[in-house]
Amino acid sequence: MSVDSVFVHKMWNDNELSKMVDGGIPFPMLSDGGGKVGTIYGIYDENAGIETRGRFIIDPDGVIQGYEVLTPPVGRNVSESIRQIQAFQLVRESKGTQATPSGWQPGKMTLKPGPDLVGKVWEVWKTEMAYEK
Amino acid sequence: MGEDVKVGCAMPTGELLGEEGEKNKEEKIIKNTPKEAPMIKVGQKAPDFTAPAYHKGKFTSVKLSDYLGKWIVLCFYPGDFTFV
Numbered sequence: 629m630s631v632d633s634v635f636v637h638k639m640w641n642d643n644e645l646s647k648m649v650d651g652g653i654p655f656p657m658l659s660d661g662g663g664k665v666g667t668i669y670g671i672y673d674e675n676a677g678i679e680t681r682g683r684f685i686i687d688p689d690g691v692i693q694g695y696e697v698l699t700p701p702v703g704r705n706v707s708e709s710i711r712q713i714q715a716f717q718l719v720r721e722s723k724g725t726q727a728t729p730s731g732w733q734p735g736k737m738t739l740k741p742g743p744d745l746v747g748k749v750w751e752v753w754k755t756e757m758a759y760e761k
Numbered sequence: 762m763g764e765d766v767k768v769g770c771a772m773p774t775g776e777l778l779g780e781e782g783e784k785n786k787e788e789k790i791i792k793n794t795p796k797e798a799p800m801i802k803v804g805q806k807a808p809d810f811t812a813p814a815y816h817k818g819k820f821t822s823v824k825l826s827d828y829l830g831k832w833i834v835l836c837f838y839p840g841d842f843t844f845v
Contacts, residue, residue, distance in 0.1 A: 683835070
């Protein structure tokens with residue numbers, strides 16, 4: 629979503645993005661002229677008249693599980709967004725019985741919060757794991 | 762409003778995702794007034810909206826709550842044809 633019109637979205641997709649992504653952008657490109665939606669999400673820059681790089685992860689119940697906002701010159705890390713979604717999905721599927729420690733990746737160890745784990749995280753989780761790929 | 766009406770511009774509905782109806786009626790006025798809008802918080806429902814869209818060669822309209830039941834990634838960016 630940006631403040632551009634759907635007509636500009638079409639030109640950008642058809643003339644540039646479709647050369648980067650086969651078949652063009654697969655998801656809807658939303659238009660928010662005037663920034664009304666950006667404003668309620670807290671990412672509209674009134675002075676510049678643009679929307680900053682806000683990214684919101686919303687679960688199937690409509691609850692915002694995470695967000696990230698960057699100023700324009702720095703792009704997002706899509707892999708990190710996907711990793712976060714996978715982590716939130718795992719937590720949801722476990723009905724909150726599991727949590728994903730720092731650096732968690734799919735297939736890696738999760739934590740089962742409970743009385744037995746209190747003060748014992750150091751035994752199962754090492755700081756190097758925060759940096760694992 | 763549930764029909765295929767063309768939206769002229771993006772508009773917050775004043776509702777929260779998955780909480781349509783009576784409960785939010787009083788808040789609705791506030792939510793439709795961006796300056797009074799509350800801060801977004803994790804763990805809380807996302808504000809619903811409708812917006813014009815370009816999708817697979819067509820001009821259409823998207824309502825965020827139509828995606829309830831799925832994981833949604835909502836991305837904002839500064840502008841088409843910008844470089845990043």
